[in-house]
Amino acid sequence: MKKEKIILTGDRPTGRLHLGHYVGSLKRRVELQNSGEFDKIYIEIADSQAITDNSHNLDKVRQNVIEVALDYLACGIDPEKTTIFVQSQIPELCELTFYYLNLVTLSRLERNPTIKEEIKLRGFQNSIPAGFLTYPVSQAADITLFDATDVPVGEDQLPMLEQTREIVRTFNRLYDEVLVEPEARIPENDICSRLPGLDGKAKMSKSLGNCIYLSDSEEEIKKKVMGMYTDPDHLRVEDPGKVEGNTVFTYLDAFCKEEHFEKYLPEYKNLDELKDHYKRGGLGDVKIKKFLNEILQEELAPIRKRREEYQKDIRKVYQILEEGSKKAREAGSKKIEEVKKAIGINYFEDQDLINSHVEKYNK
DSSP states (O other): OOOOOEEEEEEOOSSOOBHHHIIIIIHHHHHHHHHSOOSEEEEEEOHHHHHTTTTTOHHHHHHHHHHHHHHHHHHTOOTTTSEEEEGGGOHHHHHHHHHHGGGSOHHHHHHOHHHHHHHHHHTOTTOOOHHHHTHHHHHHHHHHHTTOSEEEOOGGGHHHHHHHHHHHHHHHHHSOSOSOOOEEEOOSSGGGGGOBOTTSSSBOOTTTTOOOBTTOOHHHHHHHHHTOOOOTTOOSTTSOOOOTTOHHHHHHHHHOOHHHHHHHOTTOSSHHHHHHHHHHSOOOHHHHHHHHHHHHHHHHHHHHHHHHHHHTTHHHHHHHHHHHHHHHHHHHHHHHHHHHHHHTOOTTTOHHHHHHHHHHHOO
8 A cells, every 4th residue: 555645844833934935845845735746734823832932922832823824824824725733732642752752862852953943042051941851752643643754854854854754663573664754845945945034144934033924014024124134245336245144145155046036136147147146236126135125026016916815804714723633633533543552551442451351250
């Protein structure tokens, strides 16, 4: 029998989704959804994981579940092809996480590079919430409960996926080979793996406030683009400029296509010509920012329009989430029974165990 190809991916509902999410995963998810390559696709709104570092502000998570759902639908995630579900509505995920915690040491969790970076970013120091530290274990449960074979991730998430693979190998060795070891699907464009923020100092992040959101208005996008970090030494148009570390050019690397030049900047054939002119001097920041703005407006206009349509019927969006969560739970309940049988804690279904005790005490 042919092995099913299954995708599992998702986002934490701590705010609206931004360009970093879009180029890093969302755009690719839509392409994979429409490729016909996969038998099942699950996209999770990871509210339980969001609570691990937002327990003091649960309304932030509650309010953003619908915002993330709207962004998914606006980008082209189709609930007829993709199961969109809410993590907290699948109790089997908590149960599976609990079993996996016995297969991972505290020191291994503390060595996870992604977790170390996130702990530093949030300033937890020695006051790390246990739930946040065990985030990779929860993620492993998300992936394996649905037998995911492929997980679209950025390069910064590869250590998390490797931890999942370790858990799968340990479980299968100790108990029975019932878990699928997933593979990573990383963006083909390296720039898309870690799009920098508008300030050029870090990756685009909701918490740092350096984002262009998918739901931003045309005016908001233009204002943000025109205020982007470029080359601080490029003070006059005639000055030579640096392309490396220049946020505008990084975004052009991620979004620009040759046909954009014919539409918006016909005096150049391609991005290499534009970069060469900037490096030798004679090309101002305003001009390249206006060019980037045109490109982003073209990319985001249809997304914004679809979002506005879904916003007119929020009850329907909640219905999509409820139906997707029910479907996900049906799949998860079957898998958790398989896991419990492998571990040997399916006491009431294990007739061999029951019969052995009957024989033992009825001799």
